[in-house]
Amino acid sequence: MTRSTKLWRCSLLASAVLALTACGGSDDSSSPTPGPDPTPEPKILSGNVARIGTLQNAVVCLDLNANNACDAGEPVSAKTGADGAYSVDVTQVSATDLAGAMLIAPMDSAVIDSASAGPATDNAYVMTRPAGTGGGINPLTTLVQKGIAGGMSEADARKNAAIQLALDEARIDNYQSDAVPDASHIQDSTRLMAIVVSEALRSGAILSVADQSAAVAASDGSLRSLTYSGPDNYRFRTNDFLAKPAGETLSLYKDSRAGKVGGVALTSQQLYGTAYLGPDGWTYCNDTVVHTQTQGNPSRSTYCGGEVSVGYNRQEPVANQAMADVLNALKADAANFSTPAEPTAALLGALGSAKFPAGSNVTRRTNMAVQQSIYINALANDGRPQAEATTLEQLITAKPVSNVKLPASGGTLTLGITSSELRNQRVAFGAATSPTTGEVQYYECDLSADQTSSFNCAAAGTGTYSISTISGVRVIRFANQLPSIMNHTRVYAEVDWGGANGKWIYQARETKPDVNSLSTNSARLNAAAWQGIKGQLGL
Structure with missing residues (x-):
């Protein structure tokens, strides 16, 4: 029997006056000399701090007075290393205080994001974790805590935050296995959603988690x-x-x-x-x-x-x-x-x-x-004449390089503007290399002030075209286009609205994949x- 078990059983037997010798086997009725209080078991809350990547130089503390700051006397970690790992000793904190206090990680320009090797923010904000728990501290756990502060259970806050941002709930605490988003080619991921939340925090936006399954009344909008x-x-x-x-x-x-x-x-x-x-x-x-x-x-x-x-x-x-x-x-x-x-x-x-x-x-x-996204910006203006083409193959046949007579723009298709609002890129088709690929000749022209006509055209390099099927729709794309100030590239696509005269070729836009364009x-x-x-x- 352990000492603690003996003490617990003796406390019960002490109420029986006749059981004087039941504990410890002694008939000495004098009280034992009390010893020092046992050293409490250490209690540590640990995890790591992250934004895009893990964060270096972050300090984590238990915010006992809920003022969103690390104050003197509150349990605090050492500054994190490159792995973002923190450890906060909460041994001396009562169970009641621990259950109601959050770990927080204040962000400022001294904190370094391992993904960029630069400052995590140029505007101070605070990231949090649900009260009483250790683990990951990041923008997504901060959003979850906002849901809890709004009256949700932690489980409901996590579930609704995941629906709200279409992310993997199981990865809210740690999304570091996601590829680091490349600003030149954005890809949807849990890590990307964390970046969006951190930018919202940096801007001073007020985060909120909504009950996604709640009824919504009809209302006038913004x-x-x-x-x-x-x-x-x-x-x-x-x-x-x-x-x-x-x-x-x-x-x-x-x-x-x-x-x-x-x-x-x-x-x-x-x-x-x-x-x-x-x-x-x-x-x-x-x-x-x-x-x-x-x-x-x-x-x-x-x-x-x-x-x-x-x-x-x-x-x-x-x-x-x-x-x-x-x-x-x-x-x-x-x-x-x-x-x-x-x-x-x-x-x-x-x-x-x-x-x-x-x-x-x-x-x-x-x-x-x-x-x-691929979209047609103006259905009334962006359709090609049906007499010219209703399929991409017919469009290619209708605009061969051999028909172009420079410096006029006749015989070419527009691909939008290039270096300025008054410079226009155009294209004509060269030799086919397969049923769906071939060569193109590019031209750059001046544009009239109202952008309705092109002139002073000159050859401006070569490229290729390719036809692919996207969501059941045939689209022709052009590679090696001239640099452009547009947030999209121009493509041409088949559209079938149905009926005898429902087939058209439209000039369409495909957004560029970089963060600025999106x-x-x-x-x-x-x-x-x-x-x-x-x-x-x-x-």
Whole structure:
């Protein structure tokens, strides 16, 4: 029998007055001399700290007073090495305090990310781990803790965070086996989602985890864009949420558009004109298409079945501020965040001195597509004449190098702009090397100021073409194109809308795979702010 077991049994027997000699085999009734308290068993919380890669020079502490800082007297680790490993001795912390306190890792420019060998951040923030536990500390565990702080159990917070960002729940604590994202070629992964969350933290965005299976009521959405030159000439675009029943994980929204020209309401064909190539082929992005989005911050969305992205929001209250002043300020910042409304003289005049109502916010969203998309930007303008071609083979036959007569651009196809808005790359086809590949000749031309005509064309190198089938659609791509300031390359694709005359060849766009080409920053007016403007304009 161990000493502790003997003591426990003796405490029970002490209540029996006649059992004087039951413990220890002695008839000495005097009390034993107490010895020193036993040394408590060491208790260590350990793990590693990571952002993109593991973090060096990070300090981890147990935040006993919940002030998001490592204070004197709180258990703290030594600075982490290159492996990001930390160890915090919490032996002297009571079980109650330990259960309620989080491990935190403050981030600043002294912390080095092993993935880049540079500072982890240029803007201080704090990463956390669910209370009472050791293990990985990273942006994703920080997001999970936000869900717990919002009232979820840890299990529910992990499950919903995984749905919210479409990541592997089992890898929230450690995603280091994922390939390190290459800024020149983004690939969707758990590690990429961690980067997005860390950027949200760095920007000061407020993280949140939403119950993805909760019901969502239909609601008016935020204003994406507005042009206004009078009550009979305007156009606007909003994202409006549709009702979602409990149990469904993806929220639904519509890209709603309306407008007038000369007092006549614009038709759906006039308002919409884009198509995306998704897993099921082409989707015409009109007012009948429903798009999906997760709730929370950051969140993911799929637009028109073909553009998958992730992003985070920052809210800026503008209630009781003059509408005109806010729109002018947003326009001035349009180089960083696209403006939601063009502050024309007509619009500013109609708004006058009106102020935004209570609850009005400017929502600044940073968004990144997580895969390349192929889309037709303008169905009304980007189709080739059907008499010229309805298949890619016919297009190749129609534009041979032998028909090009420089310096004119006739006999060539446009591939968009190159080094400036007034320089145009064009292409013609050379010899075929297989049924789906061949040679091309590139040309570079001047563009007219309105970008409608090309001239002064000259040969500008050679390349190749290849035809491939993507989601059931045949697409022709061009290799070794000229460098371009565009965030996409031009391709040509077959489209079959059905019916006798439904086959077309369209000029399409394929987004480049680098992080700059896939990223956008937009400013929007939330529903309350938009309703205020809408009411003032009488729309």
